[in-house]
Amino acid sequence: MQVTDIEWSETEQAVASAAFDKAYNREIQALVADIRSKVNDLNAVEDLWQLHDLLSIRRHSLDGKYDSRTSALLFVFAQLLQEELLSLDDLAGLSPAKLKKISALTRM
Amino acid sequence: MQVTDIEWSETEQAVASAAFDKAYNREIQALVADIRSKVNDLNAVEDLWQLHDLLSIRRHSLDGKYDSRTSALLFVFAQLLQEELLSLDDLAGLSPAKLKKISALTRM
Numbered sequence: 001m002q003v004t005d006i007e008w009s010e011t012e013q014a015v016a017s018a019a020f021d022k023a024y025n026r027e028i029q030a031l032v033a034d035i036r037s038k039v040n041d042l043n044a045v046e047d048l049w050q051l052h053d054l055l056s057i058r059r060h061s062l063d064g065k066y067d068s069r070t071s072a073l074l075f076v077f078a079q080l081l082q083e084e085l086l087s088l089d090d091l092a093g094l095s096p097a098k099l100k101k102i103s104a105l106t107r108m
Numbered sequence: 109m110q111v112t113d114i115e116w117s118e119t120e121q122a123v124a125s126a127a128f129d130k131a132y133n134r135e136i137q138a139l140v141a142d143i144r145s146k147v148n149d150l151n152a153v154e155d156l157w158q159l160h161d162l163l164s165i166r167r168h169s170l171d172g173k174y175d176s177r178t179s180a181l182l183f184v185f186a187q188l189l190q191e192e193l194l195s196l197d198d199l200a201g202l203s204p205a206k207l208k209k210i211s212a213l214t215r216m
Contacts, residue, residue: 024153032156043140048143049167
């Protein structure tokens with residue numbers, strides 16, 4: 001299945017951009033809440049370095065995951081659906097062909 | 109000035125260990141307070157990554173600074189005196205020769 005060289009209409013680009021931002025902001029807000037909770041119990045040096053490790057891992061993971069190149073978007077959306085950070089409703093407005101490809105990718 | 113191959117009596121080792129821990133704990137507690145204050149204002153993703161950068165820099169700096177090998181201790185104490193994380197009172201019990209060397213290092 002060739003999924004990387006697909007045309008995106010302006011409407012589709014707007015839908016994709018909004019969905020991308022929605023999922024990203026959800027993850028960031030969840031991470032902020034997690035950091036706040038960990039900082040409440042922060043005391044020893046081990047807690048500090050655990051906090052640092054968590055931020056290192058999540059930053060690396062988020063950088064890799066939120067690839068905004070159009071060639072990557074179908075894969076990104078498939079992953080976000082799998083992780084329940086988006087629902088198909090968030091992608092309403094994409095062409096049936098794209099939605100079919102995204103759905104296929106979620107089953108791989 | 110040769111400062112790396114000096115004998116440390118048991119008493120001196122105990123004084124050094126207590127002073128080392130005192131300064132280290134002071135730095136960690138100050139860092140914990142700094143992190144807590146930054147987390148209060150944590151909201152956007154930029155704040156998260158600034159927090160991560162701060163922890164990366166401080167962890168690297170602390171790892172390098174608190175070198176507990178006896179060959180490094182005079183240098184470590186000189187730096188801690190310069191940074192006012194220790195006073196000469198905290199080093200009471202070290203031999204006059206060691207204190208003289210530490211004082212000389214603080215002026216370098």
